[in-house]
Amino acid sequence: MENYEQEDILSVIEIDLKKVAWSSLIMTFSFSIIGMIIYISLYGSFQITFSFVDLLLLFFGYVLLIILHECFHLVGFWFFGKVPWSSMNYGVNLKMGIAYATTSIPLPNRAMKKALLLPFWTTGVLPVIIGYSIQSPMLVLLGAWLIAGAAGDFAMYKDLRKYPPNILIKDDPVKPKLYVMK
Template sequence: MENKEDILTIIDIDLKKVAWFSLIITVLLSILGLVIYSWLHDGFNINFSIVDLLLFFLGYVLLIVFHECFHLIGFWFFGKAPWSSMDYGVNLKLGIAYATTNLPIVNSAMKKALLLPFWMTGVLPMLLGYWVDSPGLVLLGAWLVAGAAGDFAMYKELIKYPAHLLIKDDPVEPKLYVLNNKKQDSI
């Protein structure tokens, strides 16, 4: 970790608060998504088989994996972080999947990397579900939009800081370090 004098502030995310927010958004977006689906497609039948439920669960797990992969792509594409600086996995103790880079990136790039999975694994599947007439895909998208609650919590904190400041992701906990750019060469 950087020297204490290099850290301007620490953004620490409250996982319990994020989890409750995510649960509420999951329910609301699921209902809203299906209401919009019904309006666009003149209703639908709720008829889920065991196979449908298994496919939904498999799709959910797969989209969570893609969610973290899109963070990595965001770190690489927007933040110019090399692949060798990145890591991903599941923190069973905290009950979260994660993607991280051990290099600081500028705030503007970090904000884009935080929201890329929201668009690619949440909004895009919902829109695709409306287009291909799939309420299950609409629900998957709604669940993944809500699953980005932690990313939005971090984004909400980062918008308070200038775009040029460096942001370092904590490799273990849901924390971000806002760094002083004066010693950029030592980072």
């Protein structure tokens, strides 16, 4: 970690990617089934076609929502943490199999927690609500998948709840870990 000495760090929050991946997979299946049960109870049935175009739309919709998920982390850093755009970065770590958004500036815990959960609401819950309102089971499924995709964010949020709201949290620029600063 650059510009910080080991003695500046109170604690390290690191998620187990294998554990989070399994949780996310289980949540994906669970939320998909629950979402479709709710859809059927609201509308009597559902139909998802599997034409090549529909599969392409599903794939591109999923990729777009993953990109938006990371963008909303950046928006959260900016809006809740008042972080300048120039100190933020995003991308995909193919080696780890994750997309990421990060900032080089520590945020107060309350701002970091909000930035962690913003994508859950905007790319998960909101598409589900829109999917139900326009009777689109595909959008309900995409939202359910992105809700499950926030498993790592929830794991970090859960650990951050132990700390006071004003303590500074530094995001690791490479790994899915947070540093709680003294």
